Amino acid sequence: AQSVTQPDIHITVSEGASLELRCNYSYGATPYLFWYVQSPGQGLQLLLKYFSGDTLVQGIKGFEAEFKRSQSSFNLRKPSVHWSDAAEYFCAVAPNYGQNFVFGPGTRLSVLP
Amino acid sequence: KAGVTQTPRYLIKTRGQQVTLSCSPISGHRSVSWYQQTPGQGLQFLFEYFSETQRNKGNFPGRFSGRQFSNSRSEMNVSTLELGDSALYLCASSLGTVDNEQFFGPGTRLTVL
Numbered sequence: 001a002q003s004v005t006q007p008d009i010h011i012t013v014s015e016g017a018s019l020e021l022r023c024n025y026s027y028g029a030t031p032y033l034f035w036y037v038q039s040p041g042q043g044l045q046l047l048l049k050y051f052s053g054d055t056l057v058q059g060i061k062g063f064e065a066e067f068k069r070s071q072s073s074f075n076l077r078k079p080s081v082h083w084s085d086a087a088e089y090f091c092a093v094a095p096n097y098g099q100n101f102v103f104g105p106g107t108r109l110s111v112l113p
Numbered sequence: 114k115a116g117v118t119q120t121p122r123y124l125i126k127t128r129g130q131q132v133t134l135s136c137s138p139i140s141g142h143r144s145v146s147w148y149q150q151t152p153g154q155g156l157q158f159l160f161e162y163f164s165e166t167q168r169n170k171g172n173f174p175g176r177f178s179g180r181q182f183s184n185s186r187s188e189m190n191v192s193t194l195e196l197g198d199s200a201l202y203l204c205a206s207s208l209g210t211v212d213n214e215q216f217f218g219p220g221t222r223l224t225v226l
Binding site: 100 | 155156158161169171217220
């Protein structure tokens, strides 16, 4: 069965600092990988996705993620965090059909001024 | 283009009652997926409808059901409500293949007393 782990439940960084959120997945083949962000009281917004090709993908809001097959990881990074980045971040995997995503437990990001 | 809308936004029910939630997808989208979000279990896939047919189903009891109409609007029904059904129910719409972005609605917050 597919599964997604996000080892960090809560991360606090200072504004302007760099950020890395970890995501590991378990899946028989190379899955489709996603990062979503959820602000309080909001639905989820897609930050970026990986299907194939270049293992470093660029997303919106200055985020990027790197797929590492050998480590079954898809970590999200941002070089300089803004206060508006405070939110909950979810990593997700999907089989190569349908829309039945499996989400990780989420990492809550707090940003200090 | 209007986003995904969900009605109602908030709902309070008592144990044993049933509830129907509605989701209107983005115009042109034929796939609607439903997810349950709780603090303990996180985001869990309920089911996906594509062109009025259930295409994928998660691991939820039969009390959870859904349907999709010819205009792609979808409804989710939960019968015999339990306290544990209290959650944020999110719906997402897409064109229908995994490489198409899922757009999430703001969710319906269901509280079961």
